[in-house]
Amino acid sequence: MRTVRYEVLPAKGTEDKVIAHVPRDVVVTVTASPVKGLEPTLDLATRLAAHGYRVVPHVPARLLRDDVHLKDVVDRLRGAGVADVFVPAGDADPPAGAYGGALPVLRRLSELGSPFDHVGITGYPESHPLIHDDLTVQAMWDKRAHATYIVSNMCFDPRLLGDWVGRIRRRDVTLPVHVGVAGPVQRAKLLSMAAKIGVGESARFLTTHTSWFLRFAAPGGYSPERLLTRSAEALTAPSSGVAGLHLFTFNQIAETERWRCALLDRMTG
Structure with a gap:
């Protein structure tokens, strides 16, 4: 909870909300929409x-x-002092140009001299609706030379989350993992925003996995604190390589x- 990342959406008022409520030691990640493009x-x-x-x-x-x-994006971000980027494949269909997946972009960044100190890639604890699990793990292996960490997609099952961390470690994917967790948002708000704005493959997961959708939407069906408590043993094991949490704030x-401050207060007595 102390090494947390907050994912925010580039909407009207987001800047003011971050400044008002987020301490400077919390990392803030900014999503990109296939509808609005990269500029926001x-x-x-x-x-x-x-x-x-x-x-x-x-940077999808x-x-x-x-x-x-x-190159223009790299120069702009470096000029602003940005030293960390997250490179998913993204949801734009069709793609805006020649890049259909993240790996060619990652390779190109390496060819440009690795302009960022930190580069994140996506992990999938829940099955991807379009790609077999073995291929998503293989993709992390292929990208490992060009990345410095993994951010896992949203997961609502503590058993699957723990199993996935163990699985990628057995495949010798050693990059540190930031575990993606939906924050303490209202259920209706989370589901509607995920479907409307599109938080990567998480939105597709919620709409294509009916059993999980029903479990999540049921009263008392999801609590980030309960998920973390049930996952604690697997995520805090030295072999897990978990670097912290990535909270989807919506x-x-x-x-x-x-919520984070209250939980930290309870944990420290």
């Missing part, structure tokens, strides 16, 4: 960096037009920070 993400990331935050913009491969566009930023 880059703009918000630049402004938050100017306020002293360690900010991590999402499928939103990049070409090598020139990628822009309920003040509520998420109050």
